[in-house]
Amino acid sequence: SSYTLTYFPVKGRCGALKMMLADNGQQLKENLVSIEDWMKGDLKGSCLFGQLPKLEDGDLVLYQSNAMLRHLGRKHDAYGKTVCEASRIDMMNDSVEDLRLKYIKMIYQEYDTGKEAYCKDLPNHLKPFECILSKSKSGFLVGEKISFADYNLFDLLLNHKTLCSTCLDSFPALKSYVDKIAARPKVKALLECESFKKLPINGNGKQ
Numbered sequence: 168s169s170y171t172l173t174y175f176p177v178k179g180r181c182g183a184l185k186m187m188l189a190d191n192g193q194q195l196k197e198n199l200v201s202i203e204d205w206m207k208g209d210l211k212g213s214c215l216f217g218q219l220p221k222l223e224d225g226d227l228v229l230y231q232s233n234a235m236l237r238h239l240g241r242k243h244d245a246y247g248k249t250v251c252e253a254s255r256i257d258m259m260n261d262s263v264e265d266l267r268l269k270y271i272k273m274i275y276q277e278y279d280t281g282k283e284a285y286c287k288d289l290p291n292h293l294k295p296f297e298c299i300l301s302k303s304k305s306g307f308l309v310g311e312k313i314s315f316a317d318y319n320l321f322d323l324l325l326n327h328k329t330l331c332s333t334c335l336d337s338f339p340a341l342k343s344y345v346d347k348i349a350a351r352p353k354v355k356a357l358l359e360c361e362s363f364k365k366l367p368i369n370g371n372g373k374q
């Protein structure tokens with residue numbers, strides 16, 4: 168497959184899919200869009216829902232970052248091995264998205280006034296994942312191997328370690344989960360490569 172991603176020069180909603188593609192040895196062509204170009208409106212007008220990211224896989228054009236993760240999950244055997252596992256993976260990814268939306272709202276709308284309260288409340292949103300992973304035989308959210316929801320949670324946990332460096336200190340299962348995925352050779356290589364490292368997490372420079 169030949170994948171092309173059109174997005175802003177941030178990790179944002181594409182960190183997880185970039186790690187998933189790297190971990191599967193897939194090349195990714197990137198069209199980086201500056202805010203100046205975006206404000207001209209032509210590209211925005213051509214986007215199905217007026218937003219980025221946009222992922223092209225051959226003739227297929229996808230918007231919606233979670234639809235992209237599911238697509239890659241189907242193509243790269245990262246969507247469980249049964250219908251039930253796939254549905255549980257969907258459940259996990261939807262909960263990751265819930266937390267991602269809270270994170271994005273705090274970052275973009277209430278960073279200065281809301282960061283402290285957000286970090287104080289964060290354990291309540293990490294606890295369910297700690298509980299799930301502490302019971303997981305494979306060390307992944309569902310089934311015996313990594314799924315697209317794991318890359319999504321991993322990416323979001325990295326963001327939270329940047330936001331609040333001690334947030335995983337009372338969650339040993341989450342801590343070893345992050346360490347284990349970060350140690351996957353192709354994920355490690357991406358995390359260490361300059362072009363990925365220098366991308367800000369969010370579009371407003373706050374983290």
Ligand SMILES: N[C@@H](CCC(=O)N[C@@H](CS(=O)(=O)O)C(=O)NCC(=O)O)C(=O)O
Nearest residue numbers: 179180217218219220230231232233370
């Ligand atoms: N639900 C969409 C949300 C996409 C979205 O919010 N895109 C933002 C950029 S980012 O928040 O994902 O970094 C955007 O295009 N903003 C520009 C605009 O809306 O004009 C997804 O998951 O892809």
